[in-house]
Amino acid sequence: MGLSHSSSYHSSHVRSVTEYGPVIVKPHSEIYPRLPIYEFMGYDNKSYSPQFELFVQSYQALYDRPCEDVRSYYQVVGLHALPYKAYDGVTGGVHEYKNETDWIKGRYGGYCHHGDVLFQPWHRPYLLLVESLLINEAKRIALQYPDNERKIYIKAANKLRHPYWDWAEKEAIKGIPYAFTEDEFEINTPKGMKKVRNPLKSYILPEDLSYPLEKGRNPTDKPHYKIPGLDRNPFTPAGYPTIRYPNANYEDQYHLLNLNMTIYHPTVFRPGFYQTFHIDNYLHFSNHALRSNGTEMGDYLTAHPKPKLIGYSHFASIETTHDAFHFVAGGPGGHMSYADITAYDPLFFFHHVFVDRLFALWQEIYVTENISVNGTHTLEKFSVVNEHTALTPFRKSKTKFWTATDIRYIEKLGYTYPELMKFKGQDRKKLQAYVLAYYKPDQLQGRRFFAKLTIGTYKIVGSYVIKVFVDMKNACCETPMTSPHFAGLVAVRRKPREGATYFVGSVDITAAMERLGIRTQSHDYFYDVDIKTGKLNKEAIFDVANDINVVACYLDGKEISPKEAGVKKVEVYSLLHDEVDPNFLVENSGQHHYTKEY
Known part of the structure; x- marks a missing residue:
């Protein structure tokens, strides 16, 4: 008790x-x-x-x-x-x-x-x-x-x-x-x-x-x-x-x-x-x-x-x-x-x-x-x-x-x-x-995109970060964070014998998408996918499965696999971020684009 x-x-x-x-x-x-x-x-x-x-x-x-x-x-x-x-x-x-x-x-x-x-x-x-x-x-x-x-x-x-x-x-x-x-x-x-x-x-x-x-x-x-x-x-x-x-x-x-x-x-x-x-x-x-x-x-x-x-x-x-x-x-x-x-x-x-x-x-x-x-x-x-x-x-x-x-x-x-x-x-x-205006990350309006990381059971302890890159398959710990592909990170601090809990961290990837010229308008499956081939149209959103890359790094630059770092899955959502309503951030208020599991 x-x-x-x-x-x-x-x-x-x-x-x-x-x-x-x-x-x-x-x-x-x-x-x-x-x-x-x-x-x-x-x-x-x-x-x-x-x-x-x-x-x-x-x-x-x-x-x-x-x-x-x-x-x-x-x-x-x-x-x-x-x-x-x-x-x-x-x-x-x-x-x-x-x-x-x-x-x-x-x-x-x-x-x-x-x-x-x-x-x-x-x-x-x-x-x-x-x-x-x-x-x-x-x-x-x-x-x-x-x-x-x-x-x-x-x-x-x-x-x-x-x-x-x-x-x-x-x-x-x-x-x-x-x-x-x-x-x-x-x-x-x-x-x-x-x-x-x-x-x-x-x-x-x-x-x-x-x-x-x-x-x-x-x-x-x-x-x-x-x-x-x-x-x-x-x-x-x-x-x-x-x-x-x-x-x-x-x-x-x-x-x-x-x-x-x-x-x-x-x-x-x-x-x-x-x-x-x-x-x-x-x-x-x-x-x-x-x-x-x-x-x-x-x-x-x-x-x-x-x-x-x-x-x-x-x-x-x-x-x-x-x-x-x-x-x-x-x-x-x-x-x-x-x-x-x-x-x-x-x-x-x-x-x-x-x-x-x-x-x-x-x-x-x-x-x-x-x-x-x-x-x-x-x-x-x-x-x-x-x-x-x-x-x-x-x-x-x-x-x-x-x-x-x-x-x-x-x-x-x-x-x-x-x-x-x-x-x-x-x-x-x-x-x-007032607070929202004070901490508003930028002046972009409209739809915003988030990479949601679910982090759970792990094989390592210590302090490390999980960096999120957009449209960069070869991203690694040495990739500079000044790269236009770098979107943000989630910080992790694990202690010996700590309970195997899960937590969620999210990274706003909208600015990185804007820098890379990736379309951020609302997307619809009917228009984004070729109904004959089932493949994404060229003008459609980037391929989330391949183009959201997470890299786990110790603070000394040593790289570890996302799985060892506890990454269970990465999901991408979008929503009208500037609309403040009671359903903000609830799953069904946004558009889900993809889930990648590790």
């Missing part, structure tokens, strides 16, 4: 070296917005400069706390996954992991929920915890400013909320903001203007993260460092920073990150969210896990209610598109690409605040049980989870944990987002229209 009551958990007597008592996540006393990073950094004006200056110093303050302090950055990011230790003594009474390879009972070693309906709700108190710790540091630092500045900084500390990076808005195609790439910032500190290390670029590990690998695969082997096999987590020795797209000298390669942003931004990110905000079914919106027959995971246990409505034929869940950004941000060997170590990169929190914003917008537009197939640090595999399940390890009091019901309304938590402020009190359809 689900562990939904606080009595199901117990706490050890582990205490912070600097503060006593359990970590309790409390709502903020006042409501202030979480801002986009460009505005927060003062790209256009300097009105938020005091907040930004406190924010930078507060991140560093969390970094500087001792490792054994439960309010340190090290411990807070570690609760997400590695080192698979109980956070603040919250164990749930189930098997404790001894190391990262101890996959007894097949549970996920961290507290985070992946591939179930608590994926988004769980991250909400997690972000609130990090935000609260930063605000506490900011308030402490504000009191240290000179008399003539102190009031300004105290006020800024009270208003401080964690900003986000919207990596799907139009300007993001230019690449990662300099907030995450600069080595130093010059800011006003309590001791005056100073150059300080930029804590948003990386986090320097105070202890070893993961385990040493074979020679040549560890950062200590630079300048001949090679990324490890992607079925293993990279090793980060104490004293080394988190990294993005590491080269042989274990240095960031932002030119590769920015290049991939220009590619994925129009082909994956914007089309993904544009589709997401047409979905009114929370099960499909929230996560990527499905059963083999296309239904939601929901009837593994007899106590769990059966799914109500099935038939979504081409959609992108918020988790699916979220996964893709992790790969783009981290790249081969980068921390963001690996679920077990991803939270150590500070970019993780800017990413997830953005995803929380999308979740909040969706909740406002649509106002709305599943199974934790992988389990967590406190849940056995296949435990039933629902809105009353405890979101461990986040306490709302000494004896009770937050639940999805508790975090439903973000204003009660003390924060909001600019769009929610702008459309507050208005018809929800206006907000939906």
Whole structure:
């Protein structure tokens, strides 16, 4: 049964070296917005400069706390996954992991929920915890400013909320903001203007993260460092920073990150969210896990209610598109690409605040049980989870944990987002229209085409992508994504002994068809097929069976067969994508062109 009551958990007597008592996540006393990073950094004006200056110093303050302090950055990011230790003594009474390879009972070693309906709700108190710790540091630092500045900084500390990076808005195609790439910032500190290390670029590990690998695969082997096999987590020795797209000298390669942003931004990110905000079914919106027959995971246990409505034929869940950004941000060997170590990169929190914003917008537009197939640090595999399940390890009091019901309304938590402020009190359809226009992938009108990939049982683990090419039979992992034939991709992150779940990812192939001169008007079998020969007419749609090619690639470029990667079938649908109606994305609302099975 689900562990939904606080009595199901117990706490050890582990205490912070600097503060006593359990970590309790409390709502903020006042409501202030979480801002986009460009505005927060003062790209256009300097009105938020005091907040930004406190924010930078507060991140560093969390970094500087001792490792054994439960309010340190090290411990807070570690609760997400590695080192698979109980956070603040919250164990749930189930098997404790001894190391990262101890996959007894097949549970996920961290507290985070992946591939179930608590994926988004769980991250909400997690972000609130990090935000609260930063605000506490900011308030402490504000009191240290000179008399003539102190009031300004105290006020800024009270208003401080964690900003986000919207990596799907139009300007993001230019690449990662300099907030995450600069080595130093010059800011006003309590001791005056100073150059300080930029804590948003990386986090320097105070202890070893993961385990040493074979020679040549560890950062200590630079300048001949090679990324490890992607079925293993990279090793980060104490004293080394988190990294993005590491080269042989274990240095960031932002030119590769920015290049991939220009590619994925129009082909994956914007089309993904544009589709997401047409979905009114929370099960499909929230996560990527499905059963083999296309239904939601929901009837593994007899106590769990059966799914109500099935038939979504081409959609992108918020988790699916979220996964893709992790790969783009981290790249081969980068921390963001690996679920077990991803939270150590500070970019993780800017990413997830953005995803929380999308979740909040969706909740406002649509106002709305599943199974934790992988389990967590406190849940056995296949435990039933629902809105009353405890979101461990986040306490709302000494004896009770937050639940999805508790975090439903973000204003009660003390924060909001600019769009929610702008459309507050208005018809929800206006907000939906705004969001759809904001993330509309291009100006093409009319019929749009989607390649739907059903991905299931697999023989491999690790992080990889499944690229979709149009009209290119010889496409391979080395084919550049700048090719006009490249349509998009689906990101996959598999863990050892993870449940053999299915999920669906879709790629909007319309832009690639337009580039290649392939007709995108409505098609009809009577006109497209020669009734005498049964073959496609020359002016008909391309041969879907042969001209939609999927290529599965590890992040290091190694190719694997689609079948090994778990691809079960590829289907192509088309529909009038700009028509927003209750049947959007339901299978019978579009035109099915072909199914190719593997």
